[in-house]
Every structure is written in C-alpha cells, then in structure tokens.
Amino acid sequence: MVQFSRICYRKYGNFVDNLRLYVRGGSGGMGLPRLGGHGGKGGDVWVVAKKDMTLKRIKDKYPQKRFIAGVGTNSSIRALKGERGKDQEIFAPAGITVTTDDGKALGELNAEGDSVLVAKGGHGGSFHSGFEPSKGQAKQIRLDLKLIADLGLVGFPNAGKSSLLTAMSHATPQIASYAFTTLRPEIGKLMFKDHKQISVADLPGLIEGAHLNKGMGHKFLKHVERTKQLLFVVDVCGFQLASKMPFRSAFEAVQLLTKELELYKEELVSKPALLVVNKMDLPDAEDKLAELQEQLRNPDEFSDLLPDDMIPKRNMLFRHVVPVSASTRFGIEHLKTCIRESLDEDAATATKAIHQDRLQTLRQTDTAKTATPIWGSRSSA
Template structure:
C-alpha cells in the first residue's frame, strides 16, 4: 500500500492543483514636510480570475513565484502629491480559493473577472504620519484549485468511473483493469439534443481513510466541494483494493463512501446524489442489484456488516439508483436522462428561490419609501 501511494504521488505531481506564492505590496512614497506634500500610495497585489489559465502556467512563467507591486512616488516641489505605485495582477484560473499559509481564507474566484486583494501597498507619507510612509503588506499565499462541475463522480478505485465518463461524454480518460488508473481529475461534457451541456468530473478513486488524507484523500475530496451534485459509482459485485484489505460489497462501498465524505466535511451530505451501479454485464449482476436495493431500503438492518466507526451518522438518500454497464452501454441513456432531470429540478428550485428573495427585497424597499412618505401600498400591488 505504501508502494502504491508513492507511485500515485509522483504521477499526480504533474497535475498542479495548489501553488504557494510570495506577494508584497509596494512601499509608500515619502511626504514633503516643508510644503506639506503627501507621498504616493504603494501599489496593491491582486489575484484575478481568467479563463484559459492554469496553475502550471503560473508556475512556468514565474518560477520564483514572487509578486511585488510598484513603489509610490515621493512628494516633491513639482508634484506635492506623489503618484501611486503600479498594481500587480496575478492571473489565475477560475475555481481558485486563495488562503494564507495558516489556512485562513482570503477569498474565492468563482467566475471570470473575480478579484481578490492579497497584499495592500503602504500609505504615502503625510502630515498625519510625520511624512513617513506606511508599511506595505507582505505574506505567502496559497492558490488552491477546486474543480467546478455540475457532477462529481465519487467511488473507490476500479469502480469503472473512467469507463462511465467515456460512455457518457466526450472525455478520453485513461482506462485499465487495475486500481488507481485515474491520477488526476478529468472533466467530460454531456451534450444533449437541445445543445444543453453538463460537465462531469471524474475524481480519482478514494480509499478507506481518505478523510485522514490517506493515499491522496484531501487532494481528491476537496474537488467534491465544488460540484453541484454527486454521482456515486459502485461495482455491483463489490471490490477489494488489495489482497490484505477486506472485500467490500456494493452496499458496504456505498456506506464507506458516505462515511468518508461525512468525516471530511459533513456539509457534503446535503448535496443531491444519484447512485450508479456499474458492471451490470457481469454474472449474477441482477441478483446482486436486487440485494443492494433491499439493503439500501433498510440500511440499519444491514450495517452490522461494517465496523461501528465506519457506519455513517446519516445515510445518503439517492434521487435515483441506476444500473448500467459502461462496457456495453446498457442503461447509459437512462442515466443521462436522470442526470438532466435532477439538475433541471434544482435549477427550477434555485430560480424560484432567487425570484422570491428578489420580491421580498423589493417589498422591503418600497415599504421603507412609503413609510417616509406616510403612505401604504397594498401587498397585491407589488409584483415580481
């Protein structure tokens, strides 16, 4: 197991999903005591989200990983107010969380053009500071990439996630009949007849103890946070990671995956989820599927198969349980329909919530105006 982990870490290193940078704001300019002049403010350092950018490109383009803003100009007889220092922008990919070295979050970059201030420049010297410039900020920051996708495939190694992604979409991940084939996240696009596109992230397989960062648990689990819904994928016949690890049935795999997500971050349990039961082309698959469905309906009755510390506090509720064979294509079209239906349902709910909140804000705004004018507008007269 240690040998496998070392192999995975070396290969995974080619995919840069976090980067540590040194950033420093520019120094402020000196004030001019004789004429009461004010020095220019030092420049700021910003991290700005842009498409078509990767952390690997930042690493290659700026090998020293240092970003220092411009210095503010001193006050002078010709210019009593010194010119401000030049700002520096670090262009980063969309889907970045910016944190300090100690893990404190500075901000998120979720869309093109989002900006986060990471180091402020020093203030210019003035009468109030004895004409001495203020200190600029300097720190190390971390850019942490978390994928943004509609769906995240979650499963143990060799559950068939990569084969499923290929069957569903236009992605071409590496596929083989051994564990740990997927060593970095893959994104595929589901394209429907009406040109609707849904993004699906194939996340590398988890292992038991992933929440404690076993294997590369945290590198993988963090990507689950930035997906709208989860797509659990299990082998209908169960799996065994290695000869020295216990065999796990499909039901046990579902509960272990649930427990890993729960222990890593309990909020993940609130995400809508579908369950894909893969490899239905194998012998006795129908009988095993029927057994799994019965176990899912009465999980308390069958969870004695697991150690107490591996039983989730709350069982995952799946919107749909879909049997498929990524190899033969059986059930894949049904799965695409269920995925679309699930995401569309959430989109309608989000839209209604948005309009309801907007309407409430409008009513409060109009109510405040009417109170000032001593009038009262009937509730029915306010429309969305």
C-alpha cells in the same frame, strides 16, 4: 480500524492543486516637506481569475514565487503629488480559494475576472506622517484549487468512473483495468440536444481512510466540496482493493463511501446524489443489482455487514439508482436524462426561492411607502 494499502500513496504527477506564494505591496513614495508634497501610494497585489490558467503554469513561469508591486514615486517640485505604484496581478485559474499562510480566508475566485486583494501598498509620505512613506503589506499566501463542476464522480478505484465519463462525454481520461488509473482530476462535458452543457469531474479514486488523508484523501475530498451534486459509482459485483484487504460488496462500497464523506465534512452527505451501478454486463449482474436495491431500501437491516465505526450515521438518499454498463453503453442515455432532471430540479428550486425573496422585498418596500409617517399625522392634526 480502517485498513488501507501502501499502493495508495501515489501523487498527482504534474498536476498542481495548491501553491504557496510570497506577496508584497509596494512602498509609498517620499513626501516633499518644504512644499507639503504627497508621495504616491504603493501598488497593490491582486490575484485575478483568468481563462486557461493553471497553478502549474504559475509555478513554472515564476519559480521564485515572489510577487512585489511597484513603488509609489516621490513628491517633487514638478509633481507635488507622486504617482501611484503599479499594481501586480497574479493570474490564476477560476475555482480557487485564497488564504494566508495561517489559514485566514482572503477570498475566492469562482469565475473569470474575479479578483482578490492580497497585499495593500504602503501610503505615500505626507504632512500627517512627517512626509515619511509606509511600507506595503508582506505575507505568504496560499492558492488552493477546488474544482467547480456540476457533478463529482465518487467511487473506489476501478469502479469504472473514467470509463463512465468517456461513455457520457467527450472527455478522454486514461483508462486501464487496474486501480488508480486516474491520478489527477478530469473534467468532462455532457452535451444535450438543446445545447445544455453539464460538467462532470472524474476524481482520483477514494480509499478507506481517506478522511485521515490516506491515499489521496484530502486531495480528493476537497474537490467534492465544490460540486453541486454527487454521482456515486459502484461495481455491481463489488471490489477488493488489494489481496490483503477484505472484499466489499456494492452495498458495502456505498456505505463506506458515505462514511468517508461524513467523517471529512458531514454536510457533504446532504448534497443531492445519484447512484450509478456500473458493469451490468458482468455475469450475475441482475441478481447482484436486485440484492443491492433491497439493501438500499432497508439499510439498517444490513448494518452488521460492516464494523460499527464504518457505518454512516446517516444513509445517502439517492434521487436515482441507475444500472449501466460503461463498456457497452447500456443505460448511459437514461443516466444522462436522470442527471439533467436532478440538476434542473435544483435550479428550479433555487429560482423559485430567489423569486420569493424578491417578492417579499417588494412587499416590504410597498408597505413602507404606503405607511403614514408619525410626523405626518402630527402635522395634519
């Protein structure tokens, strides 16, 4: 069985990554029977991505968490067509999924300006409805934040992820020499000389049993889903989460991290990944690194280091294995180069695929234009 420590039950603090809201579309306006007037439609409720918004800001600003659109106006002698009710917009951060309370997906907000219709307004009264209006849709919805970043740092507590992010970028996450310093996601930006920017998400440390939602389990793993690539970070000398838990070598840490991702969602193991071997300034680090590299080359030969239920079905294939020391900045520039190469490689592959699809579409269009229609050949005959 996977073991875990009670110390892992900590919260994000003031960070809010999901929110439950009540939404209701506006009711339609009354029709006017004697003149055949049509009542105005009720307003709709939309969730709209806006810059600098957070779920916590929504929670603080709207403690009742109720959003109701405007009512359509009644038909009258002066205005046989009633005016439409005012739409209600809920401004939210980019990078969220919108679902109903029972889990049905309504849409995603991936970039500023994206919007999702969550509750339609009712129809105005008309001849077809006996001039009676209908009510707007009413439901509970959930806004679930999943960070969007080029890279997600994956590692056990105290592997040095926050120190690494600080060394690579301009982010200033909280850093200390004890586990669970990072209690909320932190985004850093890697800046390159050609002004290229790469975003890196430092996430709360994973623990054994995270796929069962132990510790910050699912709060961590759901953010990993929305990163393009993974950056595994391990302590070259291994780690021990708590005194009653077993010591784990760097290789065991890699295998356990892989297993946790696999058990949560198997396709996460297919993401492109790099491995950062941190704390190379420690004594015996070179020997430990050589041992790790040998184990990574022949992982099956060292499978007896872990119980059978903790061995991943599929080993991670790392594009680069980069030794660094976040505290002395050894290897940091080389790591940034490897990150850039890996992301550029995927971007080039994606661009090539798009180009091939367009070329195929053009060929099919040209073929359709030049082909002689059947009715045309009969006519000429």
